[in-house]
Amino acid sequence: MVQLNKDMFKGKNFISLQDYTAEEISHLIDVALELKAENKAGIPHPVLQGKTLAMIFTKSSTRTRVAFEVGIYQLGGIGLFLSSRDIQLGRGEPIEDTARVLSRMVDGIMIRTYSHQEVIELAKYSSVPVINGLSDYLHPTQILADLMTIKEHKGQIQGLKLAYIGDGNNVAHSLLLGGTKMGMQVVIASPEGYQPDPEIVRLAQENAALSGGSAVVTTDPEQAAQEADVLYTDVWASMGQEAESEARKKAFASYQINRETLKIAKPEAIVMHCLPAHREEEITAEVMEGPQSVVFDEAENRLHAHKAIMALIM
Ligand code: CP
Ligand code: NVA
Numbered sequence: 001m002v003q004l005n006k007d008m009f010k011g012k013n014f015i016s017l018q019d020y021t022a023e024e025i026s027h028l029i030d031v032a033l034e035l036k037a038e039n040k041a042g043i044p045h046p047v048l049q050g051k052t053l054a055m056i057f058t059k060s061s062t063r064t065r066v067a068f069e070v071g072i073y074q075l076g077g078i079g080l081f082l083s084s085r086d087i088q089l090g091r092g093e094p095i096e097d098t099a100r101v102l103s104r105m106v107d108g109i110m111i112r113t114y115s116h117q118e119v120i121e122l123a124k125y126s127s128v129p130v131i132n133g134l135s136d137y138l139h140p141t142q143i144l145a146d147l148m149t150i151k152e153h154k155g156q157i158q159g160l161k162l163a164y165i166g167d168g169n170n171v172a173h174s175l176l177l178g179g180t181k182m183g184m185q186v187v188i189a190s191p192e193g194y195q196p197d198p199e200i201v202r203l204a205q206e207n208a209a210l211s212g213g214s215a216v217v218t219t220d221p222e223q224a225a226q227e228a229d230v231l232y233t234d235v236w237a238s239m240g241q242e243a244e245s246e247a248r249k250k251a252f253a254s255y256q257i258n259r260e261t262l263k264i265a266k267p268e269a270i271v272m273h274c275l276p277a278h279r280e281e282e283i284t285a286e287v288m289e290g291p292q293s294v295v296f297d298e299a300e301n302r303l304h305a306h307k308a309i310m311a312l313i314m
Contacts, residue, residue, distance in 0.1 A: 001038070001043070001045050001047070002031060002034045002035055002038060002045050002047070002311070003031075003034070004031060004047065004311055004312060005027055005312075006312055008023075008024055008027070008312075009024070009312035009313045010312070010313065010314075011129055011313065012129060012313050013123045013129050013130045013131070013132075013313075014129065014130070014131045014132060014140060014141070014309050014313060015119055015120065015123060015130065015131075015132045015138070015140070016132070016138050016140055016174075016177065017140045017143060017144070017174060017177045017178040017181060018177045018181075018203055018207075020181070021181070022181050022182055022183070022211060025144070025147065025178065025181055025182060026182075027312075028144055028305070028308045028309065028312065029144070029147055029148045029151055029305075029308075031308040031311060031312060032144070032145075032148045032301070032304040032305040032307065032308035033148060033151070033152070033304070035304050035307045035308055035311070036301070036304040039074065039304065044074075045074070045075065045311075046075060046076030047075055047076065047311050048072065048075035048076050048077040048107075048310060048311060048314055049075075049076035049077065050076065050077065051072070051075075051076070051077035051078075051107040051108070051314055052072075052077060052078050052079075052080065052105070052106040052107055052108075053068060053072045053077060053078075053079045053080070053106065053107065053108045053109070053110060053310065053314070054079075054080045054082055054102045054105075054106045054108070054109045054110070055068055055069065055079055055080060055081050055082060055109075055110045055111075055112075055133070056082045056084065056087070056089065056098075056109065056110070056111040056112070056113070056122075057081070057082065057083050057084065057111075057112045057113075057133075058084040058089075058090070058111075058112065058113040058114060059112050059113065059114065059134070059239045059240070060239065061112055061133070061134075062276070063275065063299055063302045064110075064112060064133045064134060064141065064142075064302065064306075065081065066303075067141075067302035067303045067305075067306045068110050068131075068133065068306050068310075069081060070303060071303055071306045071307040071310060072310060074307060075307055075310060075311055077107070077310075077314075080106070084113075095118055095121045095122050095125070096121060096122075096124070096125040097125075098122070099121070099122045099123075099124075099125035099126040099130075100125050100126070100127075102126070102128075103125075103126045103127040103128050106128060107128055107314050108128050108129050108130075108131065108310060108313070108314040109122065109126055109128060109129075109130050109131070110130075110131040110132075110133045111130065111131070111132065111133060112133035112134045112135075113134075113135055114135065114136050114239075114240055115135065115136065116132075116135035116136060116137035116138060118135070119132045119135050128314075129313045129314060131309060131310075131313075134170060135170065136169065136170060136238070136240065137169075137170055137173060137197075138170055138173050138174050138177075139170040139171050139173075139174045139274070140174050140177075140178065141302070141305065141306055141309065142171060142174065142274050142302070143171070143174040143175055143177075143178040143179075144178070144305045144308075144309065145298060145301040145302045145304075145305035145306070146175070146178075146232075146272060146274070146298060146301075147178055147179075147182060148301050148304065148305050149272065149294055149297055149298045149301050150162075150230060150270070150272075152297065152301075153270050153294055153297070154229060154230075154270070157182045157183065157184060158182060158183035158184070158211075158212070158213075159183060159184070159185075159212070159213075160184050160185070160229040160230060161184070161185040161187065161227060161228045161229050161230070162175065162179050162184050162185070162186050162187070162228065162229065162230040162232060163187045163189065163221075163224040163225045163226075163228035163230070163231055163232065163265065164186070164187070164188045164189070164224070164232045164233065164234075165189045165190075165221045165224060165225065165231065165232070165233050165255050165256075165257055165261070165282075166189075166190065166233045166234050166235075166236065166252065166255050166282050167190060167194050167234060167235070167236055167237075167238065167248075167252070168188055168190040168194055168195040168196035168197075168217070169194075169196075169234075169238055170238065171232075171234045171274050172188050172190070172196050172234070173196055173197065173200045175188075175232065176188065176196060176200050176201065176203075176204035176215055177200065177203060177204055177207065179204075179213065179215075180204040180205070180207035180208040180211060180213045180214070180215050181207050181211060182211065182213070183208075183211035183212045183213040184213045185213055185214045185216075186204065186208075186213065186214070186215050186216070187216045187217075187218060187223075187224040187228075188215075188216070188217045188218070188224070189217075189218050189219065189220060189221040189223070189224035189225075189255065190217070190219070190255070191219060191251045191252060191255065192219060193251070194248075194251060194252070195217055195219075196217060201215055201217055221254065221255050221261070222261075222264055225261050225264040225265045226264055226265075227265065227266055228264075228265040228266060228269050229265075229266055229268075229269055229270070230269060230270055230271075230272060231257050231261060231262070231265050231269055231270070231271045231272070232271075232272045232273070233255075233256075233257045233272075233273055233282045233283050234273065234274050234282065235276070235277070235278055235281070235282060236248045236249060236251075236252040236255075236278070236281055236282055249281065252281075252282070255282070256281070256282055256283065256284065257271060257282065257283045257284070257287055258283070258284040258286070258287055259284065259286060259287060261287075262287060262290075262292060268292075269292060270292055270293075270294045271283075271287055271288070271290070271292045271293045271294065271295070272294060272295060272298050273288065273293075273295045273298070274298070275295060275298075275299055277295070
């Protein structure tokens with residue numbers, strides 16, 4: 001059964017990849033790959049027998065919810081889906097009370113919400129590990145699965161160039177942090193006004209100085225895609241930004257991954273998208289369904305990567 005080096009992880013929160021070393025991220029990826037192989041071979045791995053994960057959602061989810069819920073079950077535990085529409089949090093019970101109550105009953109808490117500060121508050125008052133299942137600022141569980149997918153398809157992570165074309169928010173932020181921790185050259189192409197938080201870029205550049213990678217922000221999607229090993233995009237309007245959809249369609253019109261983008265990148269480049277996707281907006285249907293797209297491997301890997309997170313920290 002899978003070998004877990006839990007000493008480095010037990011009890012740790014998973015809120016940002018910035019809180020993890022390259023060595024720790026590598027171990028998470030290796031465990032995820034091993035759990036995937038065991039899963040495919042029908043080998044059970046009940047390393048969290050009898051444990052419970054509470055999963056708070058104030059936003060919609062398909063992949064994150066199913067990955068954590070199926071994942072904890074496959075590890076021998078059980079997941080509780082707690083929609084803010086149903087629990088008292090949605091009626092105004094403070095996050096610090098929710099944290100302390102859940103901590104008395106469960107072994108880990110995953111939260112998907114709007115405010116990143118809310119995730120931090122939850123962790124502050126929780127005595128069990130907290131996992132950030134997406135905030136407006138970061139999406140670290142996604143990027144762990146993405147790094148695993150890159151390793152599977154490319155055999156390495158270090159030294160590869162990843163071009164992210166689109167909105168410089170949560171997914172771009174976590175790609176900047178996680179990619180540079182692992183020695184990637186991360187280039188973000190976003191229009192003015194939609195570029196990543198300068199503080200994230202500063203941290204990514206610090207990471208890059210240690211890992212041998214780089215972190216660059218540009219407004220030019222073609223420059224970003226030059227010689228890229230990985231092309232990545234995400235929706236132009238994230239959850240909670242629906243009212244800005246029309247304005248964003250205009251601002252992002254030239255930030256699409258299409259057959260022209262593929263011509264600029266390396267011929268063997270892979271195409272990634274965290275999903276859900278809006279075809280003919282940030283990515284064409286042709287590219288998304290084309291031979292270079294790994295988006296469904298990437299989605300599947302959420303399951304294996306999230307199992308690795310839970311198995312190590314809970
Ligand atoms: N990529 C992602 O987080 O998907 P869901 O919103 O479906 O969880
Ligand atoms: N940036 C997107 C990611 C969805 C997984 C959002 O926040 O809606």
